[in-house]
Amino acid sequence: MKVLTYIMKRLKKGRLHMTLLDPEKGTSHDIGKLAEMASNLGTDAIMVGGSTGVDQKILDANVREIKARTSVPVILFPADSSSLSPYADAIYFMSLLNSRSVTHVVREQRRASQAIKDMGLETIPMGYVIVDPGMKAGEVGEADLLRRDSSEGAVSYALTAEYFGMKLFYLEAGSGAPSPVPSDMIRAVKEESRLPLLVGGGIRSPEAAREVAEAGADIVVTGTVVERENGSKALKAVIHGVKGW
Numbered sequence: 252m253k254v255l256t257y258i259m260k261r262l263k264k265g266r267l268h269m270t271l272l273d274p275e276k277g278t279s280h281d282i283g284k285l286a287e288m289a290s291n292l293g294t295d296a297i298m299v300g301g302s303t304g305v306d307q308k309i310l311d312a313n314v315r316e317i318k319a320r321t322s323v324p325v326i327l328f329p330a331d332s333s334s335l336s337p338y339a340d341a342i343y344f345m346s347l348l349n350s351r352s353v354t355h356v357v358r359e360q361r362r363a364s365q366a367i368k369d370m371g372l373e374t375i376p377m378g379y380v381i382v383d384p385g386m387k388a389g390e391v392g393e394a395d396l397l398r399r400d401s402s403e404g405a406v407s408y409a410l411t412a413e414y415f416g417m418k419l420f421y422l423e424a425g426s427g428a429p430s431p432v433p434s435d436m437i438r439a440v441k442e443e444s445r446l447p448l449l450v451g452g453g454i455r456s457p458e459a460a461r462e463v464a465e466a467g468a469d470i471v472v473t474g475t476v477v478e479r480e481n482g483s484k485a486l487k488a489v490i491h492g493v494k495g496w
């Protein structure tokens with residue numbers, strides 16, 4: 252089954268949780284173990300990526316290790332055109348819609364396109380918007396950060412993604428953000444756009460996860476929480492918060 256079909260099917264039954272793992276934050280063995288833990292706790296997919304590009308050999312080793320230890324889909328969440336691996340199940344073919352630089356809107360994507368085709372990777376077109384404070388993703392992506400009170404701005408980006416024919420829309424506060432994307436913004440986007448909405452950045456507690464999910468996030472993404480001490484307990488609570496178990 253295609254990964255997008257898997258996502259859409261699961262969304263019919265409820266909200267999803269995805270775990271972002273950064274190959275720069277450990278050996279492939281460490282990353283594989285975290286993926287296994289997250290998958291056992293009920294995460295619906297593993298996203299692999301970071302704010303900066305990773306050497307393909309390292310990325311390949313990480314993805315293979317994750318694939319060997321889990322049965323959930325592994326989706327590349329690329330920082331640039333170097334972040335590709337034929338061992339992944341799919342890649343978010345994403346455009347950073349609020350970047351000041353065309354590089355992150357379309358150039359890196361163009362640079363990667365032939366390799367993606369040669370690898371036979373499934374592409375999932377996704378509009379990506381970085382909300383204040385944006386953290387490293389905002390800096391690296393040269394984002395014109397979306398103000399936290401600009402629900403209108405978020406809605407217009409979501410509609411833009413929808414009218415471009417993208418299949419998903421992602422609101423990102425940045426990894427390690429002090430607080431997640433505001434609930435009002437999530438609610439506004441959900442009311443106006445039909446695209447499945449991903450929300451990530453700064454979600455570390457079950458309360459925050461529940462708030463983001465109840466505001467309308469279809470897919471809640473967390474990274475940092477699983478990397479911490481007691482990651483298993485914390486991630487379990489976050490996943491429960493998302494799914495309402």
Ligand code: 1GP
Nearest residue numbers: 426427451452453474475
């Ligand atoms: C992924 O930024 C999120 O896009 C992850 O953020 O590390 O704060 O969970 P956290």
